[in-house]
Amino acid sequence: MCLATVYVEEDGQQEEVMRDVAWIEPRGGGLQMVTLIGESRLVEAEIKSINLMDSSIVLRRVMAKTAPGPPDA
Amino acid sequence: MELEEFFMKKIAVGGKGGSGKSSMVALLANEIRERGYRVLVVDSDESNPGLYRMLGLDRRPTPLLELVGGKSRVFETFSEGSDSPPTLLTREEFRLADIPSEYIVTRDGVALVCVGKILQSLEGCACPMGVLNREFLGRLSLGKNEVALIDMEAGIEHFGRGVETSVDSMLIVTEPSLDSLELAEKMNALAAEVQMENVWTVLNNVASEELDLRLREELERRGVAVIGSIGYEPEIFQSGLEGRPIRRNELKADIDGILDKLL
Numbered sequence: 485m486c487l488a489t490v491y492v493e494e495d496g497q498q499e500e501v502m503r504d505v506a507w508i509e510p511r512g513g514g515l516q517m518v519t520l521i522g523e524s525r526l527v528e529a530e531i532k533s534i535n536l537m538d539s540s541i542v543l544r545r546v547m548a549k550t551a552p553g554p555p556d557a
Numbered sequence: 558m559e560l561e562e563f564f565m566k567k568i569a570v571g572g573k574g575g576s577g578k579s580s581m582v583a584l585l586a587n588e589i590r591e592r593g594y595r596v597l598v599v600d601s602d603e604s605n606p607g608l609y610r611m612l613g614l615d616r617r618p619t620p621l622l623e624l625v626g627g628k629s630r631v632f633e634t635f636s637e638g639s640d641s642p643p644t645l646l647t648r649e650e651f652r653l654a655d656i657p658s659e660y661i662v663t664r665d666g667v668a669l670v671c672v673g674k675i676l677q678s679l680e681g682c683a684c685p686m687g688v689l690n691r692e693f694l695g696r697l698s699l700g701k702n703e704v705a706l707i708d709m710e711a712g713i714e715h716f717g718r719g720v721e722t723s724v725d726s727m728l729i730v731t732e733p734s735l736d737s738l739e740l741a742e743k744m745n746a747l748a749a750e751v752q753m754e755n756v757w758t759v760l761n762n763v764a765s766e767e768l769d770l771r772l773r774e775e776l777e778r779r780g781v782a783v784i785g786s787i788g789y790e791p792e793i794f795q796s797g798l799e800g801r802p803i804r805r806n807e808l809k810a811d812i813d814g815i816l817d818k819l820l
Contacts, residue, residue: 486684504688520688521625521646 487520490541492529498542501527505541513546567694567705568819569721571744572730573737574711577761578602580793581730582708583611583803588812589704590666592820597653597699599707600671601690601720603683608708609662609669613802618662621646621689622673646689650698683710687718694723704820713740716747726755726819728784732762733772742779759815760786785815 488505491498502525507518514528529543570582579602586596600608600617609617624644645651645660653661653668662669672693673686690707699705707724709715721727727748731741741758748756758776763769763786773783787808796803 486682487688504692506685520685521692522644523647 486539488534488539488541490517490527490543492527492543492545493532494545501525501543508541515543566699566703567697567707567724567726569707569709569715569724569727570730571709571713571715571727572711573732573734573740576711576730576732576737577787577793578711578730579605579608579611579708580797580803581728581759581761581787582608582706584787584805584808584812585816586612586667586706587804588809588816589706589820592816593702594666594820595653595703596667597697597703597705598667598669599690599694599705600669601686601715602708602710603673603675603686604710606674607800608671610800611797611803612664612667612669613804614662614664614667614669616662618669618671619659620671620673621660621693622686624660625689646692646696648696650696652698652700653703683714684718687715687720690715691718691720691723694720713744713747716744716751719751721748721751721753724753727753727757728815728819729756729758729781730761731758731772731776733760733764733768738772738775738779741776741781745779745781757782757784757818759784762789763787764789784818785811787811 489500490502490505492501502517502519504519505517506520509516511526514526515530516524516526518524527543528546530546532542532544534541570578572578582598586598589596598608598612624646645655645657656670660670672690675683694705694707697705715721729741729744731737745756758781760769760772760783763772769786776783788811790805790808792805793803
């Protein structure tokens with residue numbers, strides 16, 4: 485099926501996070517995903533792989549970037 | 558008489574292309590209505606255009622695909638950067654009365670909704686329609702004395718789209734051909750894979766008792782249950798050719814025999 489099932493991979497395990505995903509776009513360091521019927525979800529992750537044969541997308545979590553500290557006095 | 562609520566409310570009607578699925582849906586819809594139920598027919602065949610005529614309706618409703626912006630515009634909606642507005646299909650549950658009027662056409666207790674149609678070359682596949690059908694049926698909450706009949710697309714692709722997870726039972730329309738018998742066996746097996754328990758074949762265009770017996774024996778050998786059979790009725794073909802409603806009193810006994818077991 486063409487609409488995608490999206491998984492997040494952590495510690496070698498894949499967890500399904502959304503089905504029937506029709507649209508994905510980068511937003512604020514994560515990925516905004518929208519299903520065909522209009523349900524949306526923002527996931528702090530990046531794409532690891534896309535398999536168009538079984539319509540699966542695997543994401544991996546984005547490590548939080550350390551905010552720059554104050555300049556040395 | 559108040560009708561009892563029954564278990565099998567959402568009935569998918571599938572089978573080989575040309576086996577008579579749409580005609581069967583029309584015949585069943587009329588008789589179920591005669592028994593006092595309100596009938597919703599779901600046109601989920603993305604190709605055949607004329608189910609509304611078979612039901613005696615004057616037009617096809619706006620396809621449900623338009624609820625999500627239509628196939629060509631759906632991505633424009635998503636890419637605007639804001640969340641999509643809520644629709645009927647984003648609700649966890651809805652009733653027949655909640656379906657917006659442009660998406661449903663009703664006459665004499667029989668209502669029709671249409672999932673979507675392929676409109677032009679190279680527009681892409683029909684997967685979105687399969688998903689919409691599954692989600693629509695899954696979220697549709699039928700009230701007492703309401704029945705949904707789903708005219709499925711020909712063949713077995715709807716199993717790949719998981720539509721069967723949203724229905725209670727399936728009728729496999731089987732005509733007298735080896736391909737049709739083999740497909741009935743395959744569909745029966747696919748339905749078992751998704752734990753669907755209420756699966757039967759309906760024999761269609763059965764011209765003689767001898768043929769009826771032969772088909773039943775063949776399906777029994779293949780492990781497929783038969784719920785009934787519909788005789789060969791030339792007037793059905795004539796109605797189909799001329800775009801007239803499919804209603805045949807001559808077949809009432811056959812249809813009643815099926816409904817007695819189904820309902």
